[in-house]
Amino acid sequence: MKTIFTFLIVAVLAGAVSFISAKEEQYTYPFQNPSLTIEVRVNDLVSRLTLEEKVAQMLNSAPAIERLGIPSYDWWNEVLHGVARTPYKVTVYPQAIGMAATFDTTSLEVMADYSALEGRAIYNKAIAEGKSGQRYVGLTYWTPNINIFRDPRWGRGQETYGEDPFLTAMLGRAFVRGLQGDDPKYLKAAACAKHYAVHSGPEPERHVFNAVPSDYDLWDTYLPAFEELVVNAKVAGVMCAYNAFKGQPCCGSDQLMNDILRNQWKFTGYVTSDCWAIDDFFKNHKTHPDAASASADAVMHGTDIDCGTDAYKALVQAVKNGQITERMIDVSVKRLFTIRFRLGMFDPVAMVKYAQTPVSVLESAPHKAHSLKMAQQSMVLLKNEKNTLPLRKNLKKIAVVGPNADNAIAVLGNYNGTPSEIVTALEGIKRKVGPGTQVVYEQAITFTKDTLLAYTNIIPQLSFNGKPGVQAEYFNNKELTGQPVAVRQENNVDHNWQEGETVVGAMKAYNFSARYTTDFTANETGSITFEVEGDDGYRLLVDGKEQLNAWSRNRWGAKNFKLATEKGKKYRLVLEYYQAEGKASIQLRAGNFAKTNFKALARRVKDADAIIFVGGISPQLEGEEMPVDEPGFNGGDRTSILLPKVQTDLMNALKSTGKPVVFVMMTGSAIAIPWEAENVPAIVNAWYAGQSAGTAIADVLFGDHNPAGRLPVTFYRSDNDLPPFGDYSMENRTYRYFKGQPLYGFGHGLSYTTFAYDQLSVPANAQLHAPVPVSVRVTNTGKMDGEEVVQLYISQQVPGFKTPIRAMKGFQRISLKKGESKVVKFKLRPQDLTVIDKDGSAEYVPGTVTISVGGGQPDAQTKKARKTVEGVVALK
Incomplete structure (x- = not known):
């Protein structure tokens, strides 16, 4: 009908x-x-x-x-x-x-x-x-x-x-x-x-x-x-x-x-x-x-x-x-x-202008350009000792190391769509430097371990019924029951689908299952490790015996199984998989584990002019209700905010080369990096920066973009700074109530230029229930054009009321050419100056309010560097 x-x-x-x-x-x-x-x-x-x-x-x-x-x-x-999880690019x-x-x-x-x-x-x-x-x-x-x-x-x-x-x-x-x-x-x-x-x-x-x-x-x-x-x-x-x-x-x-x-x-x-x-x-x-x-x-x-x-x-x-x-x-x-x-x-359709939107807007040039712009804007320069950054593009050799250097999963975050092209940090750096610069890459470690599975191309060793590859059977249900919708020969098992994307024929990636069968012929006597990675559930049988079972898992996860082999012998591999909802993926790979020798790695890269370590964590480790079996992580959450020790150990070894080490940190949350803050000369927090992450990272590293991102969260020094996770009291939490000294505070972020603040204008007196105008002059006092995030905080101490140590009530991101000044204006709303009583009611209470405006939170250091200015207004 x-x-x-x-x-x-x-x-x-x-x-x-x-x-x-x-x-x-x-x-x-x-x-x-x-x-x-x-x-x-x-x-x-x-x-x-x-x-x-x-x-x-x-x-x-x-x-x-x-x-x-x-x-x-x-x-x-x-x-x-x-747009997330759609079958379209x-x-x-x-x-x-x-x-x-x-x-x-x-x-x-x-x-x-x-x-x-x-x-x-x-x-x-x-x-x-x-x-x-x-x-x-x-x-x-x-x-x-x-x-x-x-x-x-x-x-x-x-x-x-x-x-x-x-x-x-x-x-x-x-x-x-x-x-x-x-x-x-x-x-x-x-x-x-x-x-x-x-x-x-x-x-x-x-x-x-x-x-x-x-x-x-x-x-x-x-x-x-x-x-x-x-x-x-x-x-x-x-x-x-x-x-x-x-x-x-x-x-x-x-x-x-x-x-x-x-x-x-x-x-x-x-x-x-x-x-x-x-x-x-x-x-x-x-x-x-x-x-x-x-x-x-x-x-x-x-x-x-x-x-x-x-x-x-x-x-x-x-x-x-x-x-x-x-x-x-x-x-x-x-x-x-x-x-x-x-x-x-x-x-x-003629009545609804949005209903006329053409398919050509998908991944259009303005959209991709804006993705790059926001990636550039998001980069936070946490540290830049002795102007280590920006790097020169004509360096003879650059070493790129680390688990996120070429990780296309990390840059997309979670709840993501799939673009036609993803630029990793490694790819962005390669594209940025000149033809005379050698870029060498080593993953070296996982996020938490110094042992890697060195993958081997096993496709030539796979066959079924005398034909190369894998027999794939696809079922239009999660239980592998009934007749398969399709049976076909594939080279290997390596699939990624968004929900609703076509799997085979008319079958879509939603509530389906698959069985992959192949005979693996060993090239040598010894052993090989098979790794299966999938989203949602899977299990691997070898010669009829179940060796891996992640059937009840419903998030991204990998398991491996070590098989003892005899040269020339065939082993029947059966990989069963189901997808319920969300993204669907299943991969079968093989290789052998090898522990990375940090000293040997340092010797291999000691002739580099700069070493870029791209680490941190990943949405493969943090996210929504995830089964993660890694130290420091549990169920999608983290049990420790400290950077995994193996990454610190590797950066320590890289530092021993005497060459400048730059730490590019990808993360969706605050990471405690006390050793790095003391010992690594330059640190860039790159988040999960989207499809153009690598381009934006390279733009910042080599000075084509002057970073101006600011931290929207407090970076604490250690787990000891944190109250119990399950406690929903805000006592000693976030910059508004934290009584300690953070490693990097909310609102922190450096630039390749410098800014100065003066001519703060605040009224000496203001009426309750009335807006309060504030203005300040900001000057780019450095040698490079740049952007600044002008931040306004208030502090109130009202007898009988609990109040934050300070609270942001205004911010503006502005662009200033070198030597240029701008007057930035704010208007505090009446509700911005209320205080909350113990019953949760917002009250207008007479008293004094300290207003601070600057490039970060007010403290002795920012005031000394003319990065913040303060004034006091009396509310009557």
Whole structure:
């Protein structure tokens, strides 16, 4: 049956513009008439649905309602730093924490705008191909993640905008505005603020954890960004978190959902559960006996979508049981259809400018250029002793060493799309230097070990039934059952798919399985190690005996098995694999382990003019609920923030050469590097900088871009600086409350030039409830053009009130040519100068406020270098 949506598209393409001005009687139902208000159309549509149809629309994968011409739709999509998980090639920007390091709301808004356009192109293409109900092609994105990165051990902190509520709120607002657009009627795309509201690890406990912050911390730290996005940015959606809050699951919280979100903030958009969070009500939190009671309670608390499970199907019985009324179901369903109507999903293409977005915007030149720009902007120069950087491009020899030097996975972060080209640090350096410069590369170590699997090309040793390669069988289910959809011969096992991408024939990468069978003929007597790496589950059998089993794993992971071999003997290898959702990948490789001799490596590179060590960590180690078996990591989180010892040991050996060592650190979180801070002359924090990471790194290393990124998180000295991970009190956490001395503070970042601040203007007195103007002159006093992030902090000491040590309340990224000066102006909002009482209320209290403006937080060093200036205003 042809849907009304398809009919409208075809009609417009045929030139039937009469739809725009058609009379109402031309439509079968009022909800089909685009001249009516969205409210009238939604009310009409919902009034025509059965209870069962309404409930089905409250699952993330909403089925079609064919009798009314309503197409199927999957709400689940991601756009954290570019459209994620789509089967199409897209532009990938730096990970969110890296974009936060730009301190540039304009750049972030442009990125969100470009990403929304690419998302529109994907959706339009999916509609044209009849795939409107496929996951990861929709227009409802579950981004941004505006949780506060309160503890550097949290693996998902890389998805956030850092530890500061103000920075997070301003960047989040820019993202929402860029993504949702400014059309008075239609949303370009629908953003969703997550995870509401007190959620930041530990990952292994997220389904059972009960966060109990004080009311002060709730309103001072955890809620401001959500309030900004809901009240001011008008974000379309909110995602409630897995964990409990004060004894109630977040998606069923009286205080968070009913009192604050719906009543105080007057939020009228939709709320989705985090995926599988409704099941947590009765399976993990044990606050509800079954799916019906959990679902009814969640809906009564304003949770409109059950993501990932079908617990909400029990709502039909819950209505019959009297646990919830159908009228309450109607409220949620109306919210959901309101969003879909606002996205223009039921209107002619000619009426919705975003519906005309062409596929040509995918990876367009402006988008790729902006990805590079943001990567450049994100680079933070932590240290540059004796002007080690920038390096000369005409050096005779450069050694590039380390586990991230040529790691294409690391630069993409998590929740990522797939671009057509990825530039690693090694590739970026090779492209940057002249033809006379020799670039040598050695991985040398893994992130945590000094022993590497040296891979061997085993393809010539693989055959099946007398044919070279591997027999591949593909099944359209996760259980390897029934007849395979396809059987074919492949050279080896080496696959990466985004969810929904074509695997073989008409089969897509979603809930499928595969069996790979081959005979491996040994070239020599001895041993060989087989390594399997996959996402989701896999197992390896050798001569019928299971040797590797990661069938229950559901994140990226690698295992290996050592096989004793006899020359000329054949060994039957059977690799079984399944993919459930998200990315899909499976690789079979082989080789032999070898321990790296650091002294020998140092001798090999001692004739280099410079040594660039590219290390840190990776989204292969930190992220969402991951099974990671490495020292210092657990379940996606970190058990220690110290840089893995093997990397420090290797840099120590490289330092012994006497040649300048540059440490390029990739990470999504703060790493403690006390030895490196003392002993390595130059350190660049490169985050996970997206598809053009290597180009941006090389631009900074060789001086084609003057770095101006700033830390959106505190880099502590050691694990001893951290309170218990599970403690949600903000006491001694983040720059706002940390009483110790950080290694590198929030807002820190160096430049190849210097800046000076003077002529600070603040009023001596100001009225409560009135804005406060502030201005300062900034001068580039160095010999190179550059950018500066001008940061404004306030400090208040009010008797009877707890207050932060200092708090950022303004920032601007500016560009200054050498010798140039600019006057930078701020206007503090009245709410920026309130204090929070113990009950969480914002109070306007007379007193003095110290205002500091500069290139970093105010301290003795920055004041001495004229990097900050201070003034005092009396509030009356």
